[in-house]
Amino acid sequence: MTCTDEVFGKRNDGLIDPEGGTQRASLLLWTALHGIVSLRINKDAIDWPDPHRLAEEMIDAIIRPRPCPADRREH
Template sequence: MAVPRAGAFGQPMLGRTEQIVGELEHDGLIDPEGGAQRASLLLWTALHGIVGLRINKDAIDWPDPHRLAEEMIDAIMRPRPCPAGRREH
């Protein structure tokens, strides 16, 4: 059973994230190709993934969650080019 209020839960956080990412995009600090909304959704998904996995896979020796989140944000916001000779699939 869908709960209408639950569908809107998190919208303010996503909106604020989009605003911040949009400012970074405007300043030329992120690639505008995907846009602020896409980058925000990637960040939101990744951070929820970190939380969910730490809760549901507690037998894994996870690194510090703050460091893991920072590394994830860095990977999404500043992707590194693929090394020469290696192709992305």
């Protein structure tokens, strides 16, 4: 399954706003995943976590963002 296939599935599940479009969501995912790879190469002194786990967490954060803790506080 490709990233775009995954994004199309999430859109159909109602997890991605159709107004933003699947192309936009795919580009966000691609950019984020490219960043994981690029940073691991260019900042090799950092003790990076497992790249697969980091990528899955990144995808979840983009597709299913959690509310900011400040947004959850009652006013």
